[in-house]
Amino acid sequence: MRVAVVGGGISGLVAAYRLRQSLGESADLTVIESRVRLGGVLRTGEVGGEPVDLGAEAFVGRRPEVPALLRELGIADQLVHPAGLRPLVWAGGRAHPLPERTLMGIPSGPETVTGLLDAETVARIADEPTRPFMWRPGTDIDVYSLVADRFGAQTVARSVDPLLGGVYAGTARSIGLRAALPTLAAALDRGAGSLTAAVAAALPPPSDAPVFGALRDGYAVLLRALTERSAPVTVRETAVTALRRVPGGWQVDPVGEFDAVVLATPAPVTARLLAEVAPAAAHAAAGIQLSSSALVVLELPKDTRLPPNSGVLVATGEPLRAKAFTLSSRKWPHLAARDTAVVRVSFGRFGDDSAATLPDADLVVAATADLATVTGVPIDPRSAVVQRWPGGLAQYAPGHLERVTEIESELARFDDLAVTGAYLHGVGVPACVASASAAARSIATARTGSRSPGR
Template sequence: MRIAVVGGGISGLVATYRLRQSLGASADLTLIESRTRLGGVLHTGPVAGEPVDLGAEAFVGRRPEVPALLRELGIADQLVHPAGLRPLVWAGGRTHPLPARTLMGIPSGPDGIASLLDAETVALIAAEPTRPFSWRPGADIDVYSLVADRFGAQTVARSVDPLLGGVYAGTARSIGLRAALPTLAAALDRGAASLTAAVSATLPPPSDAPVFGALRDGYAVLLRALAERSAPATVRDTAVTALRRASGGWQVDPVGEFDAVVLATPAPVTARLLAEVAPAAAQAAAGIELSSSALVVLELPKDTALPQNSGVLVATGEPLRAKAFTLSSRKWPHLAARDTAVVRVSFGRFGDDSVATLPDPELIAAATADLATVTGAPITPRSAVVQRWPGGLAQYAPGHLDRVAEIESELAGFDDLTVTGAYLHGVGVPACIASASTAAQRIATAPTGARPPNP
């Protein structure tokens, strides 16, 4: 059986690995990636001679997929957890503690968030349960429209946007409630009397379990292990220009003919490749927009005066150009043990690429100046690394679940073609692992020789 996996990010690598597991050494697997490097938005590079993740650095530790996969691959000793420090929020020209007991920054009441907001907004939050509230079950609106109406625009700018910016490189205006916050949407559908009540019903019980995890030597360790355990698989570094039916399965141009195909490509590429063979799915995928971002990793002297916090998130509307600072040497004990301090400075939100596309020297200067502003101390980098991520993150806009359902509904008619990726059921690494595993299982268990008719 000849199978092509198009896209060599984490989703494509996991799909290839799972196919090898299921089908054994006799399966002829080809992994096709348009870049010369595998891993997609996961990329580990040297900073002061030591590995540092230059894309995503952490995963949600309460999901099981990453720890389970590390154990499978024999690299469970790479799993590390943060030091337990809390982040700050930069708003109104100073830092504030990030409010606790919120749902993606949406408060369950005025307690704990009052120091971040003005008195008028705090009063609005306190009175929200007494105001008339209506919700149409099944409705899907952007997060901004709901939260700004009930809790005020300042709550969105200072508490919600900083968190959504980290997850999606977007804002509350570009992210839909139902896809990004499904548990909150479910609570509203059940008839919650107010947004306060819905958030309160949705918050998980307090837990001492680490919220995040990471790999001690970076995601490169995971990517390498997946590639090694997928062997013997052919890797082709070329762009796929077309996908069409062939007598024996699929013609994947310019690579060749295959019995089955897994598309682990970004939404716009998926839309282009499906245009002829699955037009409804292609149209739905084309409606999923992407956000671009850039990262500056600063290597600093170890004694640089950094806050004793895991990072600093930046509220929207602030004059700073950066959207977030990860104080990596504070956040991660394994990085704190190194001889230098490491800070990751993130730029770029959906709809605004003006800063993220600055030339490298200007972007490094912006990162240095903004970090000096939030720390109140001189910043003198020893070195800096710039990593850009054009179209790196899908925006889960209102109607996202309908788009995904349309994609999966049409492709359900094929037993030899499926999709996976961060634009479907979650942008995080655990969600990508789950999606890729499902896609691989579908191909591996399809009836041999069953082929739908040519479209």
Template sequence: MRIAVIGGGISGLVAAYRLGRSLGESADITVIDSRDRLGGVLRTSEIGGEPVDLGAEAFVGRRPEVPDLLRELGIADQLVHPAGLRPLIWSGGRTHPLPERTLMGIPSDARGVEGLVDAETLVRIATEPDRPLDWRPGADTDVFSLVAERFGAQTVARSVDPLLGGVYAGSARSIGVRAALPTLAAALDRGATSLTAAVSAALPPPSDAPVFGALRDGYGTLIRALTDRTAATTVRDTAVTGLRRVPGGWAVDPIGTFHAVVLATPAPVTARLLIDIAPAAAAAAGAVELSSSALVALELPKDTALPPNSGVLVATGEPLRAKAFTLSSRKWPHLSARDTALVRVSFGRFGDDSVLGLSDAELIDAATADLATVTGLPIARRSAIVQRWPGGLAQYAPGHTERVAEIEAALAGFDDLAVAGAYLHGVGVPACVAAASSAAAHIATAETAAPA
């Protein structure tokens, strides 16, 4: 049984691994990727002779998918957790503590953002429960429209946008409530009488469990383990130019014919490949926009007096070019033991790619200068790496859940075709692992049920 997995990122590799585990030697699996390497937007390089992640560095630790996968692959000893330090927010030319008891930066009361927003905004938040809330169950809107109307635009710029920018490389104006904040949408649907009440109802219960996890030697360890444990042929540096139904399966141009296919590709590529097969799914996938970003990893002297925080998030409207700083040597105990200090500086938000036009040298200089501004330190850079991610993150705009439902409904009649990827049910690695596992199970169930 020949199966093509188109896309060699984490979604494609997990799908191939799961298919191999389910079907065993009866499956001949081929993973195809247009890049010259596997891993997609997960990439581990080296700085100062040590591994450093140049894409995502962490995952939500309270979800089980990644820890379970690490145990399956025999690399559970790679799992590490952060030191428990909190980030800062850079706003108004200085740092502020990250507000507590918020939902993606949306405060549950005015006290949480004291010192970050002005007195007028604090009053607006405090009195919000007294104003009628107009919310229709099942409705969706962008996060900005909801939060700015109830809590003021300053709350969005200084508390919400910094967090959304880190997760989606987007902003409250480009992200929808229902897809990005499903617990908040559910609370509103249940009849919450105010945004304050909805946020309080949507907050997760207190827990001592680590919020995030990471891999000691970077995501490259996971990519290698998946590749090694999957008896699949890999085809790199090859873009799939077409997907056509043929007797007995699918023609994957220019590779060959297969009995089944998993599309673990970005939304625009998925749309292009499905246009003649499932036009409704193609239209829905084509409506998902992507955001580009860049990351600069800075190696600094060990004795650099970085703040005792996990990072610094930048509010909207600040004159800095960077959007966030991860003080990796502070955030992760295993990195603090190294002989040098490590800081990751992120650039790029949806709708504003101007800074991404800078050369690598200009990006490194901007990262160094902005880090000096937010820390108040002279930065003695030892070395640096630039990684660009064009179209790296899907934007979960208003209506996103409906678009995903349209894709899945349009493909429901295909037993030999499935989709996976970060544009479906979450941009994080755990969500990608879950979607890829579901896609593999769909194909495996159909293949094992098919008559010999």
């Protein structure tokens, strides 16, 4: 059996690994990747001679997928957790503690945002349960429209946008309620009498478990282990130009014919490849937009006086060009043990690529200047690494769940074609692992010798 996995990011590599597990050594697996390296938006580089992730650096530690995968691959000793420090929010020209007991920055009451928001907005939040509230179950709107109406625009700019910017490189205006905040949507559908009540019902119970995890030596360790455990696997460095149905399987141009295909490609590429064979799915995928971003990783002297926090998120509308600062040497104990300090400075939100498209030298200058502003100390980097991520993150806009349902419903008629990726059921690494495992399982369990209904 010949299987092509189109796309060599984390979703594609997990799919190849799962296919090897299910189909055995006799299966002929090919991973087709248009870039010169595997890993997609996961990339580990070097800063000061030590490994540092230049894309995603962490994953949600309370989901089981990544820790379980690390154990499977025999690299569980790579799992590390943050030091437990809280981030700050830069708003109104100064730093504030990130509010606690919020749902993606949506406050559960006025006391959580006192000091961050002005008195008028805090009073608006306190009064919200007394104001008439209408909600039609099943409604999907952008997060901004809901929160700004009930809690005020400043709540969005200073509390919600900073968190959504970190997850999606977007804003509350570009992100839909149901895809990004399903528990809140469910609470509203159940008849919550106010947004305050819905947030209280949707908040997860308090837990001492670490929220995030990471790999001590970077995601490169995971990518390498997946590739090794998928062996024997052929890796082809080329862009796929077309996908066509042929007798017995699929023609993947320009590589050749395969019995089954997994598309682990970004939404626009998936849309192009499905245009002929699954036009409704292609149309739905084409409606998923992408956001671009850029990252500057600064190596600083060990004695740089960084605040005792995990990072600094930037409110919308501030005169800074950066959207967030991760004080990596504060956040991660394994990085704190190094001889230099590491800070990650992020740029770019959906609809605003002005900073992310600056030349490398100007981007480093902007990162250094903005970090000096939020920390209040001189910044003199020893070195800097710039990493750009064009189209790196999907925007989960209103109607996203319907688009995904359309994609998966049309493709359900094929037992030899599956899709996976960060544009489907979550942008984080755990969601990608789950999606890729499901795609591989659908191929493996259906390949019993019967003809596909889609042929």
